[in-house]
Amino acid sequence: MTSSYASGPTPALVAACAKLASAMAGAHDRWWIIGSAAVALHGADAGNVRDVYVLLSRRDAEVICAKHVIPIEPHTPHPLFRSAVFARWTGMPLTIELMADLEVAASAGWQRLAPATRQQFTTAAGSIYVPDRQELAAILRRFGREKDIVRAAALDRA
Template identity: 40%
Template sequence: MVKSAINADLAATLDLVAAGCAGLRDDWWVFGGAGMALAGAPGLSPPDVDLIVSERDAAQLIALWNAQLETGGASPLFRSKIFAKADIGPLPVEIMAGFEVREPHGWSPVWPSTRQAVERPGGTLFIPTPAEQAQICRRFGRPKDLARLPALEALI
């Protein structure tokens, strides 16, 4: 059983995400800081909830939550085929489909291979396992991601 380490704003937003994602057809994940907090990493106060979803599920969530599509260019490190922001709770929710990270050999998809269920009052959420979250942090290589490795590794 996963013991989540989350604050009240994150908890409220995650419960809304769980309810909204209950009808999705494809695999999906909460990742980033919110996913790490759900895994039990202590001391995190993510400013948003990041979701990795399929393209068809992104369309469903965008319609359900009246999310705003972001059409700006990709960052130097990340890009998504679909990127939208939804204001459904205390924290914004970022919906990403076709999410990729730039690595030395070019752009590579970020699509977790593990899927761990976390039960919340609003429903079930899914996260990559702590081990896979640590691998993703290494792939991203940013100082904030690398700083989170010890907390994730302690959960493995």
């Protein structure tokens, strides 16, 4: 399914997504934008979008980071999330955070986050992808943080 931007994205988000689309054009594996940026792309009230979270494969993360000289950060323990590769691409209107093989803490232990749906949005520089609205809301609820629950509710209302 191909869509143009909904009413939610700011000019900074549009610019960051275009840069991301260009960088990810040669990706080997499926990838998605999640979090507040994805909520805004769906046209829902995401609140203040400060960065763009990208789920991608380890292989694609390593290629993108090498090509664009994005430093891979050392693993920092977090009680809710962990990823095989984590990198912050700065110097753009919004920081892009690359997370390869993201896992989320659950009562049964760490579980990999692998969206099943993939909705395409078109930018001036190519395509970007987000989980569909329903799956994105479920992902946000799975994260369980207050800001994520609020954004999931905004998706439900939009």
